[in-house]
Amino acid sequence: MAELTCERPAVWPRGHHAGAVYGKAQGTVSSWVEFWSDAVVQFQKKACRPRDQLVDVSRRYPAAWDLFDRVRASRGEAGVGGLRSWPDWCFMPSVAAYAAVCEQHGLAKLGPDSALLGDVPLLAALGAWRNTQGIYRFDPAVYEALVATPVTGDLPAQVLLRLPEWCVYVETPGLTFGEGGAVSGFFAHLDWDPSTQRTELRLLVDCDAGLVPLPLVLGAGSLEAAIDDFVRGAAERARDAGLVQGLDGQSLNRISSLARCVEPMVSLLLYLCSTAAEIDKGGVRPQNPEPKRVKGGWRLFAAQKVTTWPVGVRLGAALRLALDSGAAGEDAGAGGGDLSAAAPRAHIRRAHWHGFWSGPLDPAKGQRVYELRWMPPIPVNVGDVDGLPAVVRGVA
Numbered sequence: 001m002a003e004l005t006c007e008r009p010a011v012w013p014r015g016h017h018a019g020a021v022y023g024k025a026q027g028t029v030s031s032w033v034e035f036w037s038d039a040v041v042q043f044q045k046k047a048c049r050p051r052d053q054l055v056d057v058s059r060r061y062p063a064a065w066d067l068f069d070r071v072r073a074s075r076g077e078a079g080v081g082g083l084r085s086w087p088d089w090c091f092m093p094s095v096a097a098y099a100a101v102c103e104q105h106g107l108a109k110l111g112p113d114s115a116l117l118g119d120v121p122l123l124a125a126l127g128a129w130r131n132t133q134g135i136y137r138f139d140p141a142v143y144e145a146l147v148a149t150p151v152t153g154d155l156p157a158q159v160l161l162r163l164p165e166w167c168v169y170v171e172t173p174g175l176t177f178g179e180g181g182a183v184s185g186f187f188a189h190l191d192w193d194p195s196t197q198r199t200e201l202r203l204l205v206d207c208d209a210g211l212v213p214l215p216l217v218l219g220a221g222s223l224e225a226a227i228d229d230f231v232r233g234a235a236e237r238a239r240d241a242g243l244v245q246g247l248d249g250q251s252l253n254r255i256s257s258l259a260r261c262v263e264p265m266v267s268l269l270l271y272l273c274s275t276a277a278e279i280d281k282g283g284v285r286p287q288n289p290e291p292k293r294v295k296g297g298w299r300l301f302a303a304q305k306v307t308t309w310p311v312g313v314r315l316g317a318a319l320r321l322a323l324d325s326g327a328a329g330e331d332a333g334a335g336g337g338d339l340s341a342a343a344p345r346a347h348i349r350r351a352h353w354h355g356f357w358s359g360p361l362d363p364a365k366g367q368r369v370y371e372l373r374w375m376p377p378i379p380v381n382v383g384d385v386d387g388l389p390a391v392v393r394g395v396a
Contacts, residue, residue, distance in 0.1 A: 048135075048306055049184050049185070049206060050129065050133070050135060050169045050185070050187070050206070050306070051133065051306050053122075053126060053206070053211065054126050054129065054130055054133070057119075057122055057123060057126050060104075060119075061100060061101070061104050061119070061123060063100070063103065063104060064097075064100040064104070064123055064127065065127065065130070065302070067096065067099065067100045067103060068092060068096060068100070068127050069299060069300070071083060071092060071096045071099075072092065072291075072300065073297050073298070073299070083095065083096065083194060084194075086192050086194065087161075087190075087192055087199075089161045089162075089163070089166075089190050090166075090189075090190050090191060090192045091127070091128035091131065091166035091167065091189065091288075092124075092127065092128065093191060093192050093193065093194055094120060094121070094124040094191050094193075094202070095193075095194065096124075096127075097120045097121070097123035097124035097127060098110070098120050100123055101116050101117075101119050101120055101123065118213075121202060121204060121213035122204065122211055122213075124189070124191065124202065125167055125187040125189055125202060125204040125213075126167075126187070126204075128166040128167035128189045129166075129167035129168075129169060129187055129189070130302045130303070131165075131166060131167075131288065131289055131300055131302055131303060132165040132166065132167070132286065132288065132289065132303050132307070133302075133303040133305065133306045133307060134164070134165050134168055134169065134286050134306075134307050134308075134309055135169045135170075135171065135185075135306055135307070135308045135309065136168055136169065136170045136171065136268075136272065136279070136308075136309050136311050137171050137308055137309065137310060137311060138170075138171070138268065138271075138311045138312055138316075139310070139311065139312040139313050139315065139316025139317075139319075140316065141316040141319040141320050141323075142271075142311065142312035142315050142316045142319065143173070143268070143312075145319065146264070146267050146268055146271055147172075147175070147264035147267060147268065148264075149267050150263065150267075151223050151224055151227060151263050151266050151267055151270065152224050153222070153224065154222050154224075155222055155223045155224065155270070155372065156221075156222060156223070157199075157218035157219060157220075157221065157222065157223045157226050158218065159223070159270065159273050159372050160190070160201055160218060160223070160266075160269060160270070160273055161190060161199075161218075161273075162273040163188065163189070163190065163269065163272060163273060164272055164273075164277075164279060164285070164286040164287065165286050165287070165288055166189055166190075166288055167187055167188065167189035168187070168188050168189075168269075168272065168286075169185055169186070169187050169188075169206075170185055170186055170188065170265070170268050170269070170272075171184065171185040172184065172185050172186060172264075172265070172268070175261070175264065176261075177205055177207045177209075177212070177261050178261070181207050181208025181209055182207060182208050183205055183206065183207045183261075184206045184207070185206050186203050186204060186205045186206055186265055187202075187203070187204040187206070188201065188202070188203050188204075188265070188269055189201075189202050190202070190218075191215075198217060198219075199217075199218045199219075200215045200216060200217055200218060201215070201216040201218055201266075201269075202214075202215055202216075203215075203216065203262065203265060205265075214230075214262060215230075216230050216262065216266070217229065217230075223266065223270075227262060227263055227266065230262060231260060231262075270372065271311070271312070272311070273372065274372045274373055275371050275372055275373055276373055277311075278311065278312050278313065278314060278315055279309050279310075279311050280310070280313075281307070281308075281309055281310060286307070286309055289301065289303075
């Protein structure tokens with residue numbers, strides 16, 4: 001059996017064929033624009049994986065979206081599965097997806113060994129993503145730094161309740177997922193269990209082996225603790241997903257390595273949820289749709305097309321500038337130049353997450369808010385990020 005590894009990616013290699021153009025995308029925003037345009041063209045020439053997966057599940061479950069509409073329309077009343085209400089950050093609890101699978105196949109419930117159970121997380125994720133169809137494409141330098149940033153410390157798990165849309169699809173060039181193969185990206189959405197009142201981050205990993213569901217329980221503790229709990233319980237999930245065979249000591253070590261692949265995905269999501277996240281497309285930011293009045297009530301209408309959101313374009317330009325400045329400073333030092341009177345050159349410090357609580361201490365005066373910021377690996381002598389242009393132009 002091949003070794004299960006969680007390889008940190010090189011910058012936009014394989015899959016989007018962007019490794020060839022990255023060489024010209026270092027240092028300036030204009031060269032990054034050229035890189036972005038090439039990547040967009042290459043992406044458009046290929047099938048859009050998340051959109052194709054949505055089309056496929058819609059064909060297999062043609063009545064699912066109508067059932068979802070009925071569940072949301074009856075919110076506040078006794079509906080499917082006894083659903084009355086749920087938090088706004090959850091599009092719909094997965095119990096509705098379970099009901100849709102049962103309804104499609106004429107079953108009252110699914111047996112514990114039913115192969116149809118695997119369709120429940122697919123319907124839940126794609127049913128939520130269908131409303132916005134957002135694909136998040138990180139700047140290569142920001143992406144590489146984020147997946148290398150460990151999720152440690154006392155970061156509260158509740159930070160992830162701030163996802164910009166009910167469900168996001170994040171591209172992950174260069175990431176591998178054990179025997180599941182290369183990871184093109186992953187869906188991420190929030191789920192809420194009405195029976196246990198438990199909150200979960202649901203990942204649906206889009207890898208060569210197919211769509212692999214991974215649930216991460218978000219309790220009152222830290223995200224680091226949540227990931228550790230996930231790793232400890234990963235053996236059964238990996239076996240059920242067909243990613244390993246047997247559970248001997250060697251397999252358990254491999255499963256632990258496989259489960260750790262969740263951490264870079266969580267780090268990417270944390271940036272999307274952070275206070276200063278740079279997600280912008282012509283001055284427009286992602287958001288969930290508002291229901292529209294129709295005959296008999298209100299209804300959500302699904303997005304008509306995919307929207308690709310550039311993430312961290314200006315920050316990526318600053319990172320490349322810092323790297324180039326640091327390399328130039330090292331070259332000058334090697335040449336014997338006198339740098340003693342010069343200002344400290346731009347240099348790289350390890351990226352990390354930083355958070356703090358703000359707001360009144362007295363609960364009667366208002367609610368305290370946890371502010372999360374990603375401290376990028378460019379703390380010294382980097383120019384004004386907001387002053388850098390971020391124009392993305394397509395290729396004619």
